[in-house]
Amino acid sequence: MTGTRNYLRFLGRCLGIAFVGDWRYYAWMGVLTVICLAGLNAYANQLVEGLGSTGMTDQVSWGIYIANFTFLVGVAAAAVMLVIPVYIYKNRHLHDLVVFGELLAVAAILMCLAFVTVDLGRPDKFMHMIPGLGKLNFPGSMLAWDVVVLNGYLLLNLHIIGYLLYSRYQNRYPRRWFYIPFVFIAIVWAISIHTVTAFLFVGLGGKEFWNQAIIGPRFLASAFAAGPALIILALQVIRRVSEYRVRNEALLTLRSIVQVAMLINVFLLVCEVFTKFYSDTARGVSAKYLYFGLEEFNALVPWIWGAILLNVVALALLILPVSRSLRYLNIACVFAIVGIWVEKGMGLVVPGFIPTPLGEVVEYMPTWNETLVSLGIWAFGLLAYTVFLRTSIPILQGRLNKNNEHRALTDSIEESPAGGVEPSQP
Amino acid sequence: MSASENKPDSSSGGSMSRRSFLRVSAGATALTGLAALAAGLAPLRELSRFTSVEKFLQKHYHELSPEQMKRVLERIAREVEQQYDLRPHVRDLKPMDGVEFVYALNLSRCIGCRRCVHACVAENNQSGDPDLEYIRVVKMPKGTFDLTKGDHNYEPEEVPEDGYFYMPVQCHQCANPPCVKVCPVEATWQEADGITVIDYDWCIGCRYCQAACPYFARRFNFRKPRIPKERLNPDMSYLGNRPRESGVMEKCHFCIQRTRAGRYPACLEVCPTGARKFGNILDPDSEINYILKEKRVFTFILKEDQGTLPRFFYYLDK
Incomplete structure (x- = not known):
């Protein structure tokens, strides 16, 4: 079939272009690859030694893997903060940037899946989770829900972006019925992935620190602050190293999203802290550990106060007009x-x-091996996101197009590579 | 400007054309990449006997036919013999009809000697390196049930110590178990006689059950469990004390290999003060039934507010 052949050729060209760039691109990809491999090596060690190579214990049985997983589900969910303005409020500034947001969501989900996998004691039995082959405890287990919603979200986003980019590549208008319904499903779905991830914790009655309704709303608020903040930074990089024009208005629209989300996030944080400390019951002991430490055990105290300080400064910067200057906006992000x-x-x-x-x-501190695995997964995610951008930007600009397929067979894929020799500065 | 336009003569003539140069360097890069990948994965060479095809394809406990179960038990016996030079007796004991096991522990009698802990380790083939124990004895100052005031690592010359009482905690075999609900692959469930068990061959090691348990009753094999050869208990059960592997959960199962064969749990038998009582609550003449009826006023359930409906009770003499 010519359709299949055309599509395979498209994929082949996308892959090809991922290996072409200027020295900065090679340096960046090289560094990421090295970190990735170091992480892979650390994971191989972990497979041999068992999870005893991490800082986790029977007492603290989840650590930095699940922490990163939780954060990244939020980043993935935050793609809706670009989709909603564009598809519901018809915001023009963000229109083309939706693709970058959704690509970030895909990269984030890939990292999420990696973080869950490295946290498993027996990754060789992963097929026990596949319905039909195994026994997925759905709808009983929230973890089963998470498996379903995360993979569903990945597929939804792959379909939407894949279709939009391929249409652009073929110079065809995308057929609305073929992607708009999925866009709206994905909006609800994005909220659901983070809600389900919150319920994963909230559903445990034995853990007073998690067993509270506010965790879900806080997850969403913090995700809608951190996610668009990451997208702002990504766009700042894109406009510097490629010829893709990202307008200031787009960044400032995102700024107001981060602003509001951050306000709500800090407000909910205050609500939570008040509830835990004012009533001063014996049940608030986990919160006491987090914020003030329990006698000599206080490993998290500097971290949480550092985080609060960063959040408050970020909020102040975002509210003040000073963050209309993009440099301060970057710092706030x-x-x-x-x-x-x-x-x-x-x-x-x-x-x-x-x-x-x-x-x-019993306190928890990640080991070096565990940290390396985590860094490796982050590098892998950045690598994936860079490749996605490297491919999608020329497509959006029309430089990687069906019309120049034949010229592409030569070594010089593009007339002037994105991230080319002399990128025009904005 | 395209690169080929810049160097119009590079593709023809010249000792090495641009394209072939690119090919060579791409090939070299790919080779270096593969070598780096291989180096990164090198530790996996030590990953011998991580799994076998037989184990990989093994079905869930509930879906094994008697014939398949026989082969599984045979495999387990073979593996144990290979590792410990001792032919074990591995069975798959089923719950008995009309039996629901219940445990009661007399706090007035417990002296905190931890003999139960050690008997449990020996009976159930728990790892000695790293240490893994199902029973946790908490030393509590008299006059409080606030567990944060307890001491888990007490090591005095002699027990009991004045001013303290001792509270051993192990799996409460809840009738409404939070751990079972959260398991994403149904690797843990409640049996008809009330024992919550784990299919060690099905567990994927996500540790969600461990986070869900309000009694700190579940243990994870963070490393390959090592049982001293001379300590191995050859009387084994599939859902009970057969040796476990790295990366899976385990927990107290009321010594399923003993209690389903009509014996008492090891922790009860070893207790020097008779603080531990165990039996069939459905039998009106059982000792456990008498205790729960007669000592009702002084019986209490740990963390009753969790609504887990434990089958493990604490009671006091007076």
């Missing part, structure tokens, strides 16, 4: 991302286990 990563990653997962249900206090 970095602060918000790091603050939220700490606060809803380690700051949420670890204190849930401290003290144990029997009152024992």
Whole structure:
């Protein structure tokens, strides 16, 4: 079939272009590949030694893997913050940028799946989760729900972006019925992936620190701050290293999204902290551990206060007009991302286990091997996102197009490569 | 401007054309990449006996036919013999009709000697390196049930110590078990006699059950369990004390290999003060039935507010 052949050729060209770029591109990809391989090596060690190579124990049985997973589900969900303005409110500034947001969602989901996999004691039995082959405990287990919604979200986004990009490549208008319904499903679905991930924790009655309704709303608020903040940073990089024109208005629209989300996030944080500390019941002991430490055990205290400081500074910057200047906006975004990563990653997962249900206090600190695995997965995610951008930008610009298929057979794929020798500065 | 236009003569003539140069360098890069990948994966060479085809294809406990179960038990016996030079007796004991097991522990009598802990380790083939124990004894100051005031690592010359009481905690075999509900692959479930069991061959090691348990009763094999050869208990059960592997959960199963054969759990037999009582709650004449009826006023359930409906009770003499 010519259709299949055309599509395969399209995929082949996408893959081909991922290997072409200027020295900065090679350096960036080279560094990421090295970190990826180091992470892979660390994971191989973990497979041999068992999860004993991590800092996790029977007392604190989830650590930095699940923390990163939680954060990244939020990043993936945040793609809707670009989709909603465009498809519901018909925002023009963000229109073309939706693709970049959804690509980030795909990269984030890939990282999520990787983080869950490395957290498994027996990854060789993963097919026990596949319905038909195994026994997926659906709808009983929230983890089964998470498996379903995350993979569903991945497929939805792959379909939407894949279709839009391929249409652009073929110079065809995308048929609305073939993607618009999926866009709206994906909007609801995005909310659901983060809600389900919150319920994963909230559903455990034995963990007072997690067993609260506010966790879900806080997850969404922090995700809608950190996700678009990451997209802002990605767009800033895109407009610097490629010829793709990202307008300031688009960044400022995203800024107002991050602004509102951050306000809600900090407000919900205040609600939570008030509830835990004002009533001062004996049940708030995990929160006490997190914020003030329990006697000599206080590993998380500097982290959580650092995160709160970053969040507050980010919020102040975002509210003040100063962040209309893009440099300050970047700083605010970095602060918000790091603050939220700490606060809803380690700051949420670890204190849930401290003290144990029997009152024992055992602290958790990730090992070097575990850290390497995590860095490897982050590098892998960035690598994937870079490849997605490297492919999609020329397609959106019409430089990678069906019309120039034949010229592409020569070594010089493009007339002037994105991230080319002399990229025009904005 | 395209690169080929810049160098119009490079594709023809010249000792090495641009294209072939690119091919060579791409090939070299690919080779380096493969070598790096191989180096990265090198530790996997030590991953011997991680799994076998037989184990990989093994079905869920509930779907094994008697014939298949026989072969599985045969495989387990073979593996144990290979590793420990001892032919074990591996069975798959089923729950008995009209039996529901219940445990009661007399806090007035427990002296905190931890003999139950060690008997449990020996009976159930728990790992000695790293240490893995199902029973946790908490030393509590008298006058409180606030577990955060407890001491888990007490090591005095002599027990009991004045001013303290001791509270051993193990799996409560809940009638409404939070751990079972959360398992994403149904690797853990409640049997008809009330024992919550784990199919070690089906568990994927996500540790969600461990997070869900309000009694800190579940243990994970963070490393390959090592049982001293001389300590191996050859009387084994599939859902019970057969040796486990790295990366799966385990927990107290009321010594399924003993209790389903009409014996008492090891922790009960070893207890020097008779603080531990066990039996069939459905039998009106059982000791356990008497205790729960007669000592009702002084009986209590740990974390009753969790609504887990444990089959493990604590009671006091007076």
